Amino acid sequence: MLLIKITPDKCDYCGTCVGVCPEDAIELTDSTIDIDEELCTNCSKCVWVCPIDVLIFDKNKLKEKE
Amino acid sequence: MKIDKEYDVVVVGAGPAGSVAAKFAAEKGVSVLALEKDREIGTPVRCGEAVSHEGIAEFIVPDEKFISSHIDKFTLISPDGTEVTIPLEQKGYMLNRQLFDKAVAEEAMNSGAKFLTNAYVHGLLFEDGKVSGVKVKHYGEEYEIKSKIVIAADGVESRVGRWAGLTTHVDFREMEGAYQIVAANISVPTDTLIFYFGEDVAPEGYLWVFPKGEGKANIGIGVSGEIGKTKSAYKYLNEFVDRKYPEASMLSTVSGGVPCTPSLKKIFAPGIILVGDAARQVNPLSGGGIASGMIGGSIGGTVAGEAVIENRPDKLSEYQERWEKRLGKRHRIFDKVKNGVYNFSDEQFNSLAKSFSKVPFEKRTLGNLFKKALINQPSLLIEAAKIFVMD
Numbered sequence: 001m002l003l004i005k006i007t008p009d010k011c012d013y014c015g016t017c018v019g020v021c022p023e024d025a026i027e028l029t030d031s032t033i034d035i036d037e038e039l040c041t042n043c044s045k046c047v048w049v050c051p052i053d054v055l056i057f058d059k060n061k062l063k064e065k066e
Numbered sequence: 067m068k069i070d071k072e073y074d075v076v077v078v079g080a081g082p083a084g085s086v087a088a089k090f091a092a093e094k095g096v097s098v099l100a101l102e103k104d105r106e107i108g109t110p111v112r113c114g115e116a117v118s119h120e121g122i123a124e125f126i127v128p129d130e131k132f133i134s135s136h137i138d139k140f141t142l143i144s145p146d147g148t149e150v151t152i153p154l155e156q157k158g159y160m161l162n163r164q165l166f167d168k169a170v171a172e173e174a175m176n177s178g179a180k181f182l183t184n185a186y187v188h189g190l191l192f193e194d195g196k197v198s199g200v201k202v203k204h205y206g207e208e209y210e211i212k213s214k215i216v217i218a219a220d221g222v223e224s225r226v227g228r229w230a231g232l233t234t235h236v237d238f239r240e241m242e243g244a245y246q247i248v249a250a251n252i253s254v255p256t257d258t259l260i261f262y263f264g265e266d267v268a269p270e271g272y273l274w275v276f277p278k279g280e281g282k283a284n285i286g287i288g289v290s291g292e293i294g295k296t297k298s299a300y301k302y303l304n305e306f307v308d309r310k311y312p313e314a315s316m317l318s319t320v321s322g323g324v325p326c327t328p329s330l331k332k333i334f335a336p337g338i339i340l341v342g343d344a345a346r347q348v349n350p351l352s353g354g355g356i357a358s359g360m361i362g363g364s365i366g367g368t369v370a371g372e373a374v375i376e377n378r379p380d381k382l383s384e385y386q387e388r389w390e391k392r393l394g395k396r397h398r399i400f401d402k403v404k405n406g407v408y409n410f411s412d413e414q415f416n417s418l419a420k421s422f423s424k425v426p427f428e429k430r431t432l433g434n435l436f437k438k439a440l441i442n443q444p445s446l447l448i449e450a451a452k453i454f455v456m457d
């Protein structure tokens with residue numbers, strides 16, 4: 001289950017997240033960002049490097065899952 | 067706009083590295099197409115815009131139209147507020163990258179390269195296990211463009227190299243997530259780059275205030291993924307600006323990433339080479355990547371052009387050799403120095419600034435500063451020695 005949440009309204013499409021994603025799970029154009037649920041392992045590296053907190057690890061969803 | 071179905075060389079990304087690669091390849095007399103996903107070359111500007119004279123001299127004649135100020139000193143501000151200003155032996159420019167990137171692209175166009183904006187490359191073509199072109203979307207239409215060589219110059223967000231099977235992702239601890247604003251209504255000297263250090267302002271790095279002409283400055287910070295776990299660049303920068311420049315207004319804001327790592331172990335594969343940020347050719351100590359990306363682009367473009375002319379696809383390995391010789395090795399050492407310098411404690415920065423501020427202005431050089439830093443952190447000595455014995 002994808003636990004990384006994107007707030008598209010906030011995103012600046014800079015691609016810092018894409019640069020650290022070990023799975024090549026993030027697709028980015030100049031005005032869209034999308035995480036591939038099949039490829040993402042929820043490792044959260046994208047969350048840590050995002051300069052403006054667009055990506056967050058969704059704790060609520062994790063609770064729902066458990 | 068008329069686009070052919072096939073080019074000798076296709077460049078993905080029209081930043082400084084891609085445009086220089088296009089120029090150098092075109093100068094060899096081969097056909098070149100550069101594809102840029104954004105609507106406009108040079109926009110948005112994700113950059114502090116500082117570069118040394120030497121850094122651009124090889125590639126373009128300096129022109130006031132893309133220079134926003136002339137730099138001849140820099141000021142270091144330590145955590146306790148001690149300021150040391152140091153004259154630069156190597157003078158610099160603050161660029162207007164919106165115009166600079168366009169000017170570099172125009173150089174390539176004048177050499178015969180063709181450019182297309184709003185052209186997003188979303189896949190590669192392969193033939194017999196070799197990259198043989200790109201898939202591109204342009205205003206909703208999809209095209210396949212064949213090429214003998216693809217040059218991936220697609221920046222920090224690069225995916226093209228991965229599609230060719232190269233390992234390109236950056237360790238999150240070495241990726242600096244950056245946030246930057248251009249602010250107005252700020253009073254700073256127009257000839258000085260200002261760097262702030264310290265745990266509170268900019269842990270494991272620096273915050274910059276770079277002048278953009280009268281009353282304006284480019285202010286930004288990069289924080290590593292490790293620091294970003296607890297606090298983002300956005301929060302660090304806003305706290306600083308609110309405290310230091312409460313009167314400032316924003317002319318622009320932008321985020322970006324700086325891969326502060328040595329360049330990739332492998333920057334070519336059959337039919338493809340990587341240049342600039344895509345190859346992680348940024349100077350890992352300073353985070354500067356304009357000049358080093360253009361150097362990577364120039365070597366890559368030259369080798370690609372030669373490989374086509376001589377019909378020697380195997381020649382691409384020479385690109386990696388030439389890059390390693392010119393800057394790659396050096397960047398590996400800078401990376402070690404970085405780990406030493408950015409682990410300085412606040413006390414070490416303070417004592418360095420205090421002792422250096424006693425040195426007479428004329429005697430303040432980067433070399434002397436570095437010597438003082440070595441006294442603070444002797445383990446740096448070995449790495450430093452390597453830099454001086456390198457060439």
Ligand SMILES: Cc1cc2nc3c(=O)[nH]c(=O)nc-3n(C[C@H](O)[C@H](O)[C@H](O)COP(=O)(O)OP(=O)(O)OC[C@H]3O[C@@H](n4cnc5c(N)ncnc54)[C@H](O)[C@@H]3O)c2cc1C
Pocket residue numbers: 078079080081082083084101102103104112113114115116117185186187188219220221222223224244245246286321322323324341342343344348353354355356357359
């Ligand atoms: C906040 C910040 C401050 C910086 N400050 C400085 C500084 O003061 N001095 C300095 O020297 N360096 C600085 N740097 C680094 C410098 O900006 C980069 O190293 C430099 O821009 C790299 O050039 P490039 O051509 O490799 O990549 P870029 O300039 O990033 O260009 C890559 C291009 O590829 C395009 N692209 C990406 N994917 C695709 C695709 N799939 N299809 C088509 N096009 C694509 C992008 O839209 C982009 O235009 C800074 C970086 C940041 C983020």
